[in-house]
Amino acid sequence: MKKLLSVLLACVLVLGLAACGNDKQQNAGNNNQQEEQPVLRMATNAEFPPYEYYEGDKIVGIDAEVAAAIAEKLGMKLEIEDMAFESTLMALSTGQTDMVMAGMTVTEERKENANFSTPYAEGHQVVIVKEDSEIETLDDLQGKKIGVQTNTTGDIYSTDDFGDEAVERYNKGADAVIALSQGLIDAVIIDLEPAKVFVATNDGLKLLETEYATEEYAIALNKENTELFEKVDGALQELIADGTVQEIVDRYINAE
Ligand code: GLN
Numbered sequence: 001m002k003k004l005l006s007v008l009l010a011c012v013l014v015l016g017l018a019a020c021g022n023d024k025q026q027n028a029g030n031n032n033q034q035e036e037q038p039v040l041r042m043a044t045n046a047e048f049p050p051y052e053y054y055e056g057d058k059i060v061g062i063d064a065e066v067a068a069a070i071a072e073k074l075g076m077k078l079e080i081e082d083m084a085f086e087s088t089l090m091a092l093s094t095g096q097t098d099m100v101m102a103g104m105t106v107t108e109e110r111k112e113n114a115n116f117s118t119p120y121a122e123g124h125q126v127v128i129v130k131e132d133s134e135i136e137t138l139d140d141l142q143g144k145k146i147g148v149q150t151n152t153t154g155d156i157y158s159t160d161d162f163g164d165e166a167v168e169r170y171n172k173g174a175d176a177v178i179a180l181s182q183g184l185i186d187a188v189i190i191d192l193e194p195a196k197v198f199v200a201t202n203d204g205l206k207l208l209e210t211e212y213a214t215e216e217y218a219i220a221l222n223k224e225n226t227e228l229f230e231k232v233d234g235a236l237q238e239l240i241a242d243g244t245v246q247e248i249v250d251r252y253i254n255a256e
Pocket of ligand 1: 045048085102103104105106123149151152153154191
């Protein structure tokens with residue numbers, strides 16, 4: 001009886017090990033060379049043309065292409081995850097993602113929780129109003145309802161300048177623009193490039209001539225992972241130096 005038991009036990013052990021071994025083998029078998037590449041996870045909010053937006057079910061845009069070029073340089077496989085803009089930095093600190101590329105402006109406050117790469121683009125906060133709006137200057141915004149995308153610099157600056165009660169927050173810039181078209185708010189403060197797209201694709205809107213703020217976009221990385229930071233920033237610097245970044249930007253923006 002004892003012997004039978006130990007034989008059984010041995011079988012179980014052997015089977016278990018075999019199963020384990022099999023598992024590994026299967027994984028190895030499934031991994032063709034491409035899949036063996038380490039993954040570079042990028043978080044973004046794909047509502048921000050021309051930096052990131054959907055073409056069919058694919059996320060394209062300046063950030064997506066720069067990220068792909070970085071991944072290629074590093075021999076990594078890029079995986080893009082779409083989420084709310086306000087969740088991106090949290091995803092970075094919790095390790096859900098490796099980097100954020102989301103037309104993200106470098107600010108002193110954000111620098112406390114993330115490492116920012118070399119800037120790769122200049123950003124501008126601008127004001128969208130209705131074509132027949134009485135708002136002509138930034139001063140005219142006093143006492144008006146201003147729409148922004150939650151937690152963006154447009155949100156942060158206009159809350160500082162015009163007060164919390166003046167600011168209406170939306171999940172997407174596009175939702176703020178719809179509210180403006182419907183007359184629910186008086187203006188939208190948002191980044192220039194998406195603003196141009198929104199004005200071109202919605203009737204009856206225009207940009208104020210004076211811009212509201214100038215800023216810089218950079219890649220945000222986890223503060224703890226300095227090794228990945230050096231790699232990504234190094235690759236980005238090379239891509240800036242050899243003109244790749246400019247070529248990508250020109251294709252999406254300057255060529256129009
Ligand atoms: N540049 C702005 C910011 O960083 C907006 C970015 C965005 O909406 N994707 O806050």
